[in-house]
Amino acid sequence: MAFSPRAWLDERLDLAPVREFVEHKSVPIHRHSHWYYLGGMTLFLFVVQAMTGILLLLYYQPSEANAFESVRFIMTQVRFGWLIRSIHGWSGNLLIALAFAHMFSTFFLKSYRKPRELTWVSGMLLLFLMFAFGFSGYLLPWNTLSYFATMVGTNIAGAVPGLGPFALRFLRGGDAVTGATLTRFFGFHVAILPAVIGPVLLLHLLLIQRQGMSVPLSVEEECRAKGTAPPSIRFFPDFLLRELMGWYLALAVLAGLAALVPWELGVKADPFAPAPPGIQPEWYFLFMFQTLKYIPATIFGFDGEVLGILAFGVGGLMVLLVPFLDRAAAKGMRSKIVKRAGVIVVIYILTMTTVAYVANLAR
Amino acid sequence: MVWIVWIISVLGLSVSARAQQQGADTPQAAEPEKKDTCVVCHSNLGGQLAVPTKPFPTDVHAEKGLTCASCHGGDPTSMDPKVAMSPAKGFRGRPTREQVPEFCGRCHSDTAYMHRYSPTVQTDQVRQYYTSRHGELLREGNRQVATCINCHSVHDIKLVSDPASPVYPTNIPETCGQCHSNEEYMAGYTDLPGLTQVADYKKSVHYQALTAQGNLSAPTCVTCHSSHGATPPGVRSVADVCGTCHAQNLQFFQKSPHAAAFSDMGVPGCVQCHGNHAILPGNEAMLAGPDSVCMTCHAEGDAGAQRAEEMAAQIRRLDAAIQQAQATLSDADQAGMDVSVATAELTMANSHLIMSRTTIHSLDASQVDAEINQGIPIAEKALQEGRDKLAEVQSRRKGVALFSLLVLAIVFTLYLYIRLEDKSKRQVR
Numbered sequence: 001m002a003f004s005p006r007a008w009l010d011e012r013l014d015l016a017p018v019r020e021f022v023e024h025k026s027v028p029i030h031r032h033s034h035w036y037y038l039g040g041m042t043l044f045l046f047v048v049q050a051m052t053g054i055l056l057l058l059y060y061q062p063s064e065a066n067a068f069e070s071v072r073f074i075m076t077q078v079r080f081g082w083l084i085r086s087i088h089g090w091s092g093n094l095l096i097a098l099a100f101a102h103m104f105s106t107f108f109l110k111s112y113r114k115p116r117e118l119t120w121v122s123g124m125l126l127l128f129l130m131f132a133f134g135f136s137g138y139l140l141p142w143n144t145l146s147y148f149a150t151m152v153g154t155n156i157a158g159a160v161p162g163l164g165p166f167a168l169r170f171l172r173g174g175d176a177v178t179g180a181t182l183t184r185f186f187g188f189h190v191a192i193l194p195a196v197i198g199p200v201l202l203l204h205l206l207l208i209q210r211q212g213m214s215v216p217l218s219v220e221e222e223c224r225a226k227g228t229a230p231p232s233i234r235f236f237p238d239f240l241l242r243e244l245m246g247w248y249l250a251l252a253v254l255a256g257l258a259a260l261v262p263w264e265l266g267v268k269a270d271p272f273a274p275a276p277p278g279i280q281p282e283w284y285f286l287f288m289f290q291t292l293k294y295i296p297a298t299i300f301g302f303d304g305e306v307l308g309i310l311a312f313g314v315g316g317l318m319v320l321l322v323p324f325l326d327r328a329a330a331k332g333m334r335s336k337i338v339k340r341a342g343v344i345v346v347i348y349i350l351t352m353t354t355v356a357y358v359a360n361l362a363r
Numbered sequence: 364m365v366w367i368v369w370i371i372s373v374l375g376l377s378v379s380a381r382a383q384q385q386g387a388d389t390p391q392a393a394e395p396e397k398k399d400t401c402v403v404c405h406s407n408l409g410g411q412l413a414v415p416t417k418p419f420p421t422d423v424h425a426e427k428g429l430t431c432a433s434c435h436g437g438d439p440t441s442m443d444p445k446v447a448m449s450p451a452k453g454f455r456g457r458p459t460r461e462q463v464p465e466f467c468g469r470c471h472s473d474t475a476y477m478h479r480y481s482p483t484v485q486t487d488q489v490r491q492y493y494t495s496r497h498g499e500l501l502r503e504g505n506r507q508v509a510t511c512i513n514c515h516s517v518h519d520i521k522l523v524s525d526p527a528s529p530v531y532p533t534n535i536p537e538t539c540g541q542c543h544s545n546e547e548y549m550a551g552y553t554d555l556p557g558l559t560q561v562a563d564y565k566k567s568v569h570y571q572a573l574t575a576q577g578n579l580s581a582p583t584c585v586t587c588h589s590s591h592g593a594t595p596p597g598v599r600s601v602a603d604v605c606g607t608c609h610a611q612n613l614q615f616f617q618k619s620p621h622a623a624a625f626s627d628m629g630v631p632g633c634v635q636c637h638g639n640h641a642i643l644p645g646n647e648a649m650l651a652g653p654d655s656v657c658m659t660c661h662a663e664g665d666a667g668a669q670r671a672e673e674m675a676a677q678i679r680r681l682d683a684a685i686q687q688a689q690a691t692l693s694d695a696d697q698a699g700m701d702v703s704v705a706t707a708e709l710t711m712a713n714s715h716l717i718m719s720r721t722t723i724h725s726l727d728a729s730q731v732d733a734e735i736n737q738g739i740p741i742a743e744k745a746l747q748e749g750r751d752k753l754a755e756v757q758s759r760r761k762g763v764a765l766f767s768l769l770v771l772a773i774v775f776t777l778y779l780y781i782r783l784e785d786k787s788k789r790q791v792r
Binding site: 085086238244245248249251253256258 | 697699768770778781
């Protein structure tokens with residue numbers, strides 16, 4: 001009798017329940033179901049980040065003296081090192097862009113409504129952790145831009161009322177951005193953040209698996225009117241093929257960005273050099289950075305920057321808790337206020353980011 | 364008068380003793396330092412008599428364990444001012460200005476003594492000082508001229524290597540300028556050329572190297588004029604002074620027709636073209652063009668002017684080639700390409716550029732050409748290397764772009780496949 005790997009595995013692991021699950025798992029399909037793929041694409045890019053990050057880790061040296069030189073070594077001496085670094089840099093940015101898009105699509109489709117509140121909260125935590133990944137990773141090449149952007153970023157953290165001075169020293173490992181900051185950020189980037197994001201990501205995926213995909217309110221209402229259940233497709237292979245298309249699309253965009261704008265080495269950071277003009281944080285922090293620029297120095301006797309940071313903190317908390325604030329959605333109803341607030345936030349982020357870019361170009 | 368000092372000293376000591384009793388539990392109080400009544404009394408006297416006691420603890424002499432009595436003599440263990448400041452106890456008191464060099468020289472000219480502190484320290488400062496214009500004038504009874512304490516300060520003297528020292532390289536221009544830039548102070552010295560030396564020096568390439576580049580070996584006032592044996596270099600010695608650092612320039616100059624011509628005209632060598640204090644970066648602009656120093660003596664179109672223009676054109680050619688190569692290599696470097704070999708090689712072209720600027724002192728265009736002809740091929744090779752690297756960046760980009768298109772083709776194929784599948788499923792239903 002011919003050897004069958006499937007039978008061999010089945011005999012030992014009893015794969016029948018897995019087969020059963022794969023054969024019967026289905027995913028709703030409707031006019032909004034293309035938004036589902038954004039989550040899968042984000043996950044795909046996260047895996048790309050983890051893999052390219054591990055490869056970079058083989059050569060990267062986290063010290064003030066060696067960081068820039070090791071990145072130079074990766075780009076000039078390691079076979080395809082330039083490509084790995086470029087992919088890692090762009091994938092990180094694309095990952096956050098897709099995470100934003102995924103978050104807003106989920107928000108407007110009200111997928112956070114009961115019983116998926118925890119899925120939303122875990123997703124928001126993932127987004128915050130991705131910001132932290134981006135912020136900590138930006139310093140690691142130790143070039144002029146990354147150095148001064150970190151200085152600006154940590155200054156903002158230092159302005160947080162109460163905790164600010166502690167946060168500043170904790171992040172920098174001292175009063176200034178130095179080699180101690182680099183070592184710290186490296187530790188956050190490759191050890192602490194991965195250790196935290198792993199369980200949160202698993203929880204997020206587990207919740208999606210347990211609760212299935214959310215069907216938008218409008219589709220639910222239509223089906224209720226027709227007296228039918230929402231149409232669905234099999235997860236394997238129909239939905240997976242569509243997911244695969246999304247992953248390939250993310251890969252194509254990633255390669256396109258790496259080809260159009262290759263990630264450069266830059267100039268080694270010199271802590272004693274003056275900051276070059278137009279230093280900005282990464283694009284996903286720009287709307288906050290630009291807002292803080294417009295806030296007056298004092299508002300009703302309070303420090304304007306502190307009030308701005310507090311406002312963003314409250315805003316972030318409200319977004320995190322939106323499933324519990326949007327009472328209408330919890331009852332399966334639409335809330336115009338929440339929808340309009342969401343639209344205003346999107347327009348605000350896009351406008352302020354554009355203004356920051358245009359102002360920098362004009363400079 | 365003496366009894367007033369005595370009363371104040373005793374009062375001061377009793378206050379000090381009370382303070383020690385109060386702090387008896389501290390280690391300092393448990394192990395009081397060696398008794399030094401000079402500081403105890405003088406710090407309580409106030410006014411001019413107390414001034415030395417404040418900065419002295421950080422003076423290099425104090426740091427080495429010396430006390431007031433080490434220089435001024437006397438008995439620092441006695442609380443009686445009559446005994447402490449008794450000539451019988453070796454009290455020398457405050458030296459007059461004329462006495463200052465010998466006062467310091469008691470130790471600083473004693474080689475055996477000074478070598479206890481540093482085996483390489485100089486001990487001929489006082490001897491040199493009396494060869495200087497400052498020393499000569501002091502012996503003539505001029506009490507205005509600088510002595511040791513004018514440059515090194517007094518009672519808060521620091522090592523020359525201490526950035527707080529007035530004779531630390533970056534502080535020297537200001538220290539010399541205290542007198543030499545002071546119009547009122549220098550009023551009687553008509554043999555000096557003016558008061559702009561320090562201001563001029565601050566415009567110079569030497570000052571830039573000293574401050575902007577942090578090069579502490581860059582020339583300051585004392586490098587050319589000497590420190591203790593300060594004498595202005597004369598017409599004949601000026602080339603030797605500059606030649607101490609610019610040795611090759613001096614050698615080329617001495618073999619050039621200029622050496623004899625300048626000597627006949629009675630003009631100083633280097634200073635004639637480069638100036639003395641406001642020495643600007645030397646480059647080919649000094650040969651030809653509106654800032655040409657050659658045209659100070661040469662006429663438009665004469666053989667000398669023509670040769671200067673030829674040499675300038677050649678040097679500019681190499682300079683331009685190096686700059687172009689550097690810019691290209693820098694672009695490639697920032698794009699993440701390995702240009703270390705080409706960059707290292709380009710330093711050789713730079714050496715030839717520097718050498719070509721040096722050989723112009725020979726006034727021999729063929730020597731300049733020889734340097735240029737060696738530098739140009741190196742610069743061209745580096746430029747080509749940079750261009751090749753940038754081309755490689757482009758080819759990499761094309762490769763990644765092609766990959767992106769291939770993946771897009773897969774996406775499109777998947778899309779078509781999914782549509783066909785959906786269609787066939789609908790037909791089956």
